[in-house]
Amino acid sequence: MFVSHLGQAVHAQRFDYAAHIDHWGSRPMRRGRAGTELHREVAEVGLTGCGGSHFPIAKKWGPVLAAGPGGTVVINGAEGEPGSVKDAVVMQTQPHLVLDGAMNVAEIIGARDIIIWLEESAHASADSMGKAIAERQHSGDPLLPITMMWAPSGYLSGESTAVIAGVRGEPVAPTHTLDRARPWGHDLPILVHNVETLARVGMLGHTGAGEYPRxxxxxxxxxxxxxxxxxxxxxxxxxxxxxxxxxxxxxxxxxxxxxxxxxxxxxxxxxxxxxxxxxxxxxxxxxxxxxxxxxxxxxRGRELLPQAAAIAHIMAGESAGQCGPCVFGLPAVAKALDRGRLGDVMDLSMMIKGRGGCGLPDGVLRMVESAVDVLQEKVGADDGGVSHG
Amino acid sequence: MVECHMDELTVDINMIACSGVGLCAHLAPEDIGLDAWGFPILLNGKIHSPDQVRRAASSCPRRALSVLTSSD
CATH class of the missing domain: 3.10.20.600 (Ubiquitin-like (UB roll))
Structure with a gap:
């Protein structure tokens, strides 16, 4: 079943709608019992959020279903991080799988519309998704109302509370939420899913849990x-x-x-x-x-510390600039790394950790602390495990 | 009315709203300190002085501090 893998798509040409139908078949509707069945299969295969959270998708739909029908599904294509280009590849090769997934989710939760959320620099992905919408409309297959929205490029442009803010026409920056399971607050649900996650929901709708490529x-x-x-x-x-x-x-x-x-x-x-x-x-x-x-x-041959320091500086620059511990703390951490003061790094980390309005500072600190950990481990190993006090 | 026990109280700091005025640390010195840049840090796992913390929350000029009970 290798041809059904996403990875085949990675090296393949773009699947237009004819190729998509030829390979995957038509998308079965997912209202009512068919939707409940797909929800169960999403739980069965253990699908987790591919945008980085790895939160169980079947569980994420719980509060949305409890809120009743209505609301919006967001196809989050803002990868934000230079180390990730897989969503761009998925959008440019299997755009209809992404649309199938978004339609499946929308039918399961009773959403009324779909938004494609992209970084403003993502021209090739936008072209492919835009073309896919046109191909569907041309073929007469129904799609919910679907809109493209643009985010300024940056690490936080795909952060889910920032996406929700942007969809509402507010500045694209993380917001404070007391209830992480319901980040849309008291209004209609805005359900944000990563592109690959949706492609996988689309694929699962075609293959069923038995043939789903894990x-x-x-x-x-x-x-x-x-x-x-x-x-x-x-x-x-x-x-x-x-x-x-x-x-x-x-x-x-x-x-x-x-x-x-x-x-x-x-x-x-x-x-x-x-x-x-x-x-x-x-x-x-x-x-x-x-x-x-x-x-x-x-x-091989390259030192770790300068890489960790460079990334810390880059990430400090990606801060939304909203929270003191992030605004002042991350540059201090990066400078302490520049100087090789690992003790200061750990002290600063302890002071900042858990205090940001979003996950950015804690993520940077995880990266930085692990750099300190493996360096100290290596020093221990090079010394034959003998501590020099 | 549900009676609230002290150990059910938690404090939420909206760091996005906070601008580091620092009034909270003055009004609730037993529970709230300030970091190197003047932003609040909770000092204890459990709240020692709920009255002080409530006063700090209602006095925050940025409305960045909320006292929550477990029923919230």
Whole structure:
């Protein structure tokens, strides 16, 4: 069933609507019992949010269903992070799978319209999605009212509370919410789903749980210099694979470190990282995450600390500028990293952690603390495990 | 009326609304401190002085502090 994988799409031409129908068939409607059935299958395959949260999708729909019919499904195509280009690839190769997924979700929750949320620089993705809408309308297959909206490019442009604010015509920045399960507040639900997540809901609607390909999409970056990523490729791997399997398949053999999960992820010595599983639940058991499916390789011979410092500076610059601990704290952390003052880094981290209005500062601190951890581990190993006090 | 026990009280700081005025730390010094840049930090896992914290919440010029009970 390899041809049914998203990864086939990654290297394939764009599926126009004729090719989509030829390969996947027509989308079965998902109102009523057919919707309940798909909801059950989403739970059965354990689909989690592919935008980085890895929150169970079937559970995410609970509060939306409880709110009653109405509301909006947002196709969130703002990846925000340079380490992730998989959603762009999905939109440019399988746009109709994304639309199928959005329609499935909309029918299950009783939404009235769909919004495609894109960074303003995402021209190729916008073209592909726009063309897909036209192809459907031309073929006479029904779509809900669907609109494209543009976000300023940046790390937080796809953060879900920022997306909700933007959809409402407010400034695109994270907002404060007491109830994380109902970030839309007292109004009609605005349900934000990552592009790959929706493509997977679309695919599941065609394959059923039995034939559903249990895979992950990964953006693999083979080099990083001063926080700038090069040689990026989108690859697909099975959930029973390890990082080492991915490395072997894509010729990664001269790595010193890897950053798992992107700029808010964790650093690992490359040799140890080879053993890590890709399954979201197994990673979670180890306190780890692929984030939005991101693996960044630092080639052999390059130091870790300057990379971590560069990323910390970049992320400090991506702050929405709304919260003191983030605005003042992250630049201080980045400067302490520049100077190699790892004790100061950890003290600052302890002061800032858990206090941002969104997840950005905690994500940066996770990345920074893991850099300190693996460096100190390495020092311990180089010393033969003997502490020099 | 449901009676609220002290250990059910939590404080929510809306850091997006907060501008670091610092009044809260003056009014509730047992529970709220300020970080190196003047922004509030909760000092304890459980609230020691609910009356002070309530006064701090109602006095915040940015309405950034809320006292919640578990029923919220």
């Amino acid at each position: 895979t992950v999409l990964i953006t693999l970056s083979l080099s990083i210099e001063e926080g700038v990523l090069t040689d990026r490729r989108v690859v697909e791997a099975g959930v029973s694979d390890t990082i080492g399997d991915v490395f072997d398949r894509h010729g990664v053999d001269a790595a010193s470190w890897i950053l798992l999960g992107g700029f808010a992820g964790t650093w690992h010595q490359a040799d140890q990282a080879r053993l890590l599983p890709l399954a979201p639940d197994l990673l979670r058991n180890n306190g780890l995450s692929l984030g939005a499916g991101i693996v960044i390789v630092v080639p």
